[in-house]
Each structure stands twice: as structure tokens, then as C-alpha cells.
């Protein structure tokens with residue numbers, strides 16, 4: 314990373330109240346960026362804000378009508394610009410084909426695909442002005458099959474294709490778009506998917522056994538690469554999906 318290249322930059326991070334988003338908010342703040350962290354629950358967001366004075370927070374549901382514009386508006390009101398948008402908020406869902414419902418599909422796509430799209434649209438005029446960048450948080454399963462979670466995998470595959478298409482669409486204006494695809498990482502994601510503690514433990518043990526480096530990742534290990542992709546020093550990098558998963562994708 315170029316020393317000081319994020320100093321004073323304005324970064325929006327969605328899903329900043331826990332897991333990868335919280336770690337990313339802290340990592341950007343430590344790089345001296347001004348961070349607006351977004352999530353629905355106020356308490357965990359306040360805890361994130363308490364970790365670094367460079368982090369401001371806003372409690373909002375990014376899938377609600379008008380909210381993407383409000384979030385970008387708040388960053389602009391506070392600091393007058395937006396340099397980086399990190400589309401990190403997302404959710405997974407166990408949904409085998411036999412149990413697939415229209416509402417289940419709609420929920421996943423609304424959060425994992427539509428909300429990042431509308432946030433990116435809202436931020437676009439400011440990203441153009443700043444020659445800034447977008448980082449979309451995908452998953453190893455954005456480009457690998459996930460039996461029992463096909464629509465989660467499909468939603469992340471969509472996000473990866475948005476990344477490539479926007480990268481080309483926005484390249485003439487100097488806006489870079491990349492994606493980070495984490496493997497199994499410690500966070501609230503599995504609990505938020507409504508799994509029982511027993512099912513959750515079984516999945517974690519299975520993942521640990523399958524990851525070549527022998528363990529699940531820590532949010533900070535993923536966040537460091539989100540910051541790198543966003544860093545204005547990464548001047549010639551666009552349209553890429555970087556997998557950070559302890560080698561899982563190679564198996």
C-alpha cells in the first residue's frame with residue numbers, strides 16, 4: 314500500500330457492525346480514512362465506532378427504499394466527498410432446491426445484488442469526481458458451486474459479474490471496481506443464517522478440515538485485502554476478483 318494514500322479519503326462500508334465489515338472499517342480508519350459504517354442494529358455499530366475515532370456510523374436497512382441515496386448523502390454532508398464504497402453487507406442462506414421459495418430468493422437477491430447496485434449508483438457521481446473505487450464482497454462460492462446454498466452462490470456470482478461489467482463501464486472515468494472473495498471467516502454470518510448451534514459447529518468443523526491452511530479466516534485477514542483493493546495506490550487494478558480463503562478454492 315502506498316503510505317498515506319488513504320489519508321482523508323471518505324469510505325462507506327456496509328455491514329460495519331460485525332465480522333468483515335467491522336474489521337474493514339477499522340482498517341480504513343487506521344489508514345487515516347474517514348469512514349461511514351452502515352448496518353441495521355445500532356448497538357454493534359456503536360461498538361465499531363468505539364474502536365476508532367475515524368469511524369462514524371449510521372443505522373439503516375440498505376434494502377429499504379431510498380436508503381442507498383440517504384447513506385451516500387450522509388457521507389457527502391459530513392465530508393463533502395466519497396472516494397470508496399465497500400459493498401460488504403450480505404447474508405447467506407441454506408436453501409436446498411426442494412425447499413426453495415420465491416421469498417427466499419428475493420431476500421437474497423435484494424440484499425446481495427440489488428442493494429449494492431443502488432448504493433453504487435448513488436455513489437457514482439462522487440466516485441467519478443474523486444476517481445474512486447468500489448469493492449464488492451463476494452465469496453469463494455461466487456465462483457464455486459455450493460450444494461444446498463445455490464441461490465447464495467448465484468447471488469455472489471452475480472456480484473462478481475457486476476464487478477467485471479462495471480469495471481469496464483467505469484474505466485474511462487477512472488473509477489476502479491474490484492471484488493474480494495473470502496472463504497470461511499469468523500463472523501456472525503452463520504448465526505444470522507438461522508442455524509442451530511449444533512449445525513453451526515458441524516459446518517465450522519467441516520470448513521476447518523477442508524481449508525488447506527487448516528483453519529477459518531479472521532476478519533482482519535480479509536479486511537487487509539479490501540483496503541488494498543480500494544487503495545488509490547492500486548492504480549492499475551480493476552475488474553478483478555481476489556479470493557482470500559486459505560487455499561480452499563484450489564481443492
Ligand SMILES: NC(=O)c1ccc[n+]([C@@H]2O[C@H](COP(=O)([O-])OP(=O)(O)OC[C@H]3O[C@@H](n4cnc5c(N)ncnc54)[C@H](OP(=O)(O)O)[C@@H]3O)[C@@H](O)[C@H]2O)c1
Nearest residue numbers: 328331332333352353354374375403452497498500501502
Ligand atoms: N464469514 C464468511 O465465512 C464469509 C465467506 C464469504 C463471504 N462472506 C461475505 O462477507 C460479507 C460480510 O459478512 P460477515 O461474514 O462479516 O457476516 P456478518 O458478521 O453477518 O456481517 C454482515 C453484516 O451485514 C449487515 N447487514 C445485513 N443485512 C443488512 C441490511 N439489510 N442493511 C444493512 N446492513 C445489513 C449486518 O448487520 P445488521 O444485522 O445489524 O444489519 C452485519 O453486520 C457478506 O457479504 C458475506 O456474504 C462471508
